[in-house]
Amino acid sequence: MPTNQRTAADARVDVRKTYKLYIGGKFPRSESGRSYEVLDGRGRFLANASQGSRKDARDAVVAARAAFPKWAGATAYNRGQVLYRVAEVMEGRRAQFVAEVRASEGLTERRAETVVNAAIDRWVWYAGWTDKLAQVLGGLNPVAGPYFDISAPEPTGVVGVLAPQRSSLLGLVSVVAPVIASGNTAVVLTSELRPLPAITLSEALATSDVPGGVVNLITGRTAEVAPWIASHRDVNAIDLAGAAKAEGVVWGDLELAAAENLKRVVRPAGEGTDAVEPDWTRTPDMARMTAFLETKTVWHPKGR
Amino acid sequence: MAKFEYAPAPESRAVVDLAPSYGxxxxxxxxxxxxxxxxxxxxxxxxxxxxxxxxxxxxxxxxxxxxxxxxxxxxxxxxxxxxxxxxxxxxxxxxxxxxxxxxxxxxxxxxxxxxxxxxxxxxxxxxxxxxxxxxxxxxxxxxxxxxxxxxxxxxxxxxxxxxxxxxxxxxxxxxxxxxxxxxxxxxxxxxxxxxxxxxxxxxxxxxxxxxxxxxxxxxxxxxxxxxxxxxxxxxxxxxxxxxxxxxxxxxxxxxxxxxGGKAANIIFEDAAIHQAVEGIVNGIFFNQGHVCCAGSRLLVQENIAEDVERRLKRRLQTLRVGDPLDKNTDVGAINSKAQLTRITELTDAGEAEGAERWDNGCELPAKGFWFRPTVFTGVSQGHRIAQEEIFGPVLSVLTFRTPQEAVAKANNTPYGLSAGVWTEKGSRILWMADQLRAGVVWANTFNKFDPTSPFGGYKxxxxxxxxxxxxxxxxxxxxxxx
The missing domain is CATH 3.40.605.10 (Aldehyde Dehydrogenase; Chain A, domain 1)
Structure with a gap:
């Protein structure tokens, strides 16, 4: 992000960052060649972000599908270590995240620090869940017969995620971490007006042993790209959290499109047709993990 | 195999007291x-x-x-x-x-x-x-x-x-x-x-x-x-x-x-073959095949396919199709005329697309809705009878060579309700159970249900x-x- 306040003594011309998409472990520009201006909390220019397209979303789904078998098949212990590694890498770039969250969300330094701390801690929380889920959610079923019968959770597959519009980092982590903790892969549409922390997060993901394609991030117009994710036949589930306060987005329309292949849908918080963004600072529960888990039950006879 | 003759053994319907109409x-x-x-x-x-x-x-x-x-x-x-x-x-x-x-x-x-x-x-x-x-x-x-x-x-x-x-x-x-x-x-x-x-x-x-x-x-x-x-x-x-x-x-x-479902019932060469044949029969002919989790796609390892088909057809000739109230009946009536029409349409499509049709040739009652236990061999993945839920006593047989191929074919469907695996090799059962994208996996058994056991599908x-x-x-x- 550019530093706007420069004094005469501080004469160096800084090197600005190009904010791009994150698909399949690489950082491409949008295939559409489009970008859009990102402003800070006070309306000043921050950067030109890539304006992702339908094609970018489809490429991201292909990458997420390709990454799914290996990530779902990784040991839970391994996934836990990888998620913890994300927290470690974020911690090392804490100052950068604080500055970006501060600029994007218009927060005070202190408030931005609190938010970044919570975002890092959230990775730690979910990292610890990876190898607990099967025991907490699964187990032996005492069937009335000579059978060994066991149920265990498995990831649903490729999950589309509309990241929250307001909480550009903590909200983002709060919806992405539970998806990938259990072995799903994600196609994430970032906050439309506050996309920069998401792209910096993707740099942390890329250097944290998160395999390419496990998380794919697309910046751009939510109303333009979300329908393509909602209707995509190779996406198994969708989190509509980011439909709240997204310009031109009616979450019911997205759920309608998602019905075409019976996607599992997490509706946005709120009552009726309203959609509100929840308070992401609250300690999460298991709901965002269980929403993207299937239960598999295996039977086998017992006998001598 | 000699076919046993059974005397009729009808259950009495006197226990049921039906009203002429219900509100x-x-x-x-x-x-x-x-x-x-x-x-x-x-x-x-x-x-x-x-x-x-x-x-x-x-x-x-x-x-x-x-x-x-x-x-x-x-x-x-x-x-x-x-x-x-x-x-x-x-x-x-x-x-x-x-x-x-x-x-x-x-x-x-x-x-x-x-x-x-x-x-x-x-x-x-x-x-x-x-x-x-x-x-x-x-x-x-x-x-x-x-x-x-x-x-x-x-x-x-x-x-x-x-x-x-x-x-x-x-x-x-x-x-x-x-x-x-x-x-x-x-x-x-x-x-x-x-x-x-x-x-x-x-x-x-x-x-x-x-x-x-x-x-x-x-x-x-x-x-x-x-x-x-x-x-x-x-x-x-x-x-x-x-x-x-x-x-x-x-x-x-x-x-x-x-x-719905279109479950694969997968038979490996080392399966306990008599049990597997019983499992195939139970998988698709239980409840006339009117079962969402029915094992309607039989995947047999190629080198035992002929043997399994022969044993299966012999077994199907002993199935007793007829009066549902008879205590010896194995296969009853198709639930409705509409369902019979759907089964007939899909099996006709199976023949038209080139699969080989066989049924057990049993006599069917003159009145009511009936369909003979039917097996299609030479079925390929693109056939309608390999893709669409028939919801009737109709089995489609496909073959595979390797466990990977069995998994790929089993998962090649928009459905994901159930699957069956038959092998005597424990590690293969567990590997297969991991690979199959289905909510219920029956290994060396099929169509088992229990109130304590979660049931439901993927996809x-x-x-x-x-x-x-x-x-x-x-x-x-x-x-x-x-």
């Missing part, structure tokens, strides 16, 4: 429809008219939902879990006491063999109530989240293949968690649900806790669309499941959907589970932190 069970009593019409329900084995039932109108559904809401607000939603549980225990016991009556009625209305309704459907239905009764006062131990609470009024629409059992799968968890219900049985099999209303009365369940409205698709749609329904539970076709998902899009209604076989503590979660809300 709707709303608010604890049978009532006349407001603006609805009537339709006949027939015995599919004889085409004999059994009774006349009500085609409930939207106004009837509205009355039923209102009764359920009153019962939820006034009684059931406030009752202690322990007391709710005691009502469910009562229902379980009454079902056991009247098991023979239910079994005979189920066989009359559905066409399934009496040995299945007697030994599977009805005992399992009672077991579901018994199991869930115990949960009613223990929900905080179920690991469902903080402070689990009922949704309120649940709308439930069930299919014709296991009429009373599907009713039990729906009503038992709903009541255990404190919801009240409006249930619509299938158009062609309403009678055991109406007899269940009698059980509800005998158990002195408070009026409105269980409401039974009969009817066809329009009645189901009225339930789905009713604004005062909090949650829907549906078992049936994937097509209707998608319609329901679309209907509730953008609302706050919850749903669980148990939909377009629907979402949510029924049975076990997993099934409870669909019927409660918890305090969520976003």
């Amino acid at each position: 709707l069970f709303i608010n604890g009593e049978f009532t006349e429809s407001q603006g609805g019409s009537a339709f006949k329900t027939v015995n599919p084995a004889t085409e004999e008219v059994l009774s006349e039932v009500t085609d409930a109108s939207a106004a009837d559904v509205d009355r039923a939902v209102a009764a359920a809401r009153r019962a939820y607000n006034g009684v059931w939603g406030r009752m202690s879990g322990a007391d709710r549980g005691k009502y469910l225990f009562r229902i379980a016991r009454i079902l056991q006491e009247r098991a023979r009556e239910f079994a005979v009625l189920e066989t009359l209305d559905n066409g399934k063999p009496i040995k299945e309704s007697r030994d599977v459907d009805i005992p399992l239905a009672a077991a579901h109530f018994f199991y869930h009764a115990g949960w009613a006062d223990k929900l905080e131990y179920a690991g469902l989240g903080t402070n689990p609470r009922a949704h309120g009024v649940v709308g439930q629409v069930i299919p014709w293949n296991f009429p009373l059992l599907m009713l039990a799968w729906k009503i038992a968890p709903a009541l255990a968690t404190g919801n009240t219900v409006v249930l619509k049985p299938a158009e062609t099999t309403p009678l055991t649900a109406l007899l269940f209303a009698d059980v509800v009365q005998q158990a002195d369940l408070p009026p409105g806790v269980v409401n039974i409205v009969t009817g066809a698709g329009a009645t189901g749609q009225a339930i789905v669309d009713h604004p005062d329904i909090d949650k829907l539970a549906f078992t049936g076709s994937t097509g209707v499941g998608k319609m329901i998902a679309r209907s509730i899009a953008g609302t706050r209604k919850k749903a669980t959907l148990e939909l 377009e076989s629907g979402y949510g589970r029924e049975g076990g503590r997993h099934g409870l979660s669909a019927y409660v809300t918890t305090e969520s932190n976003g």
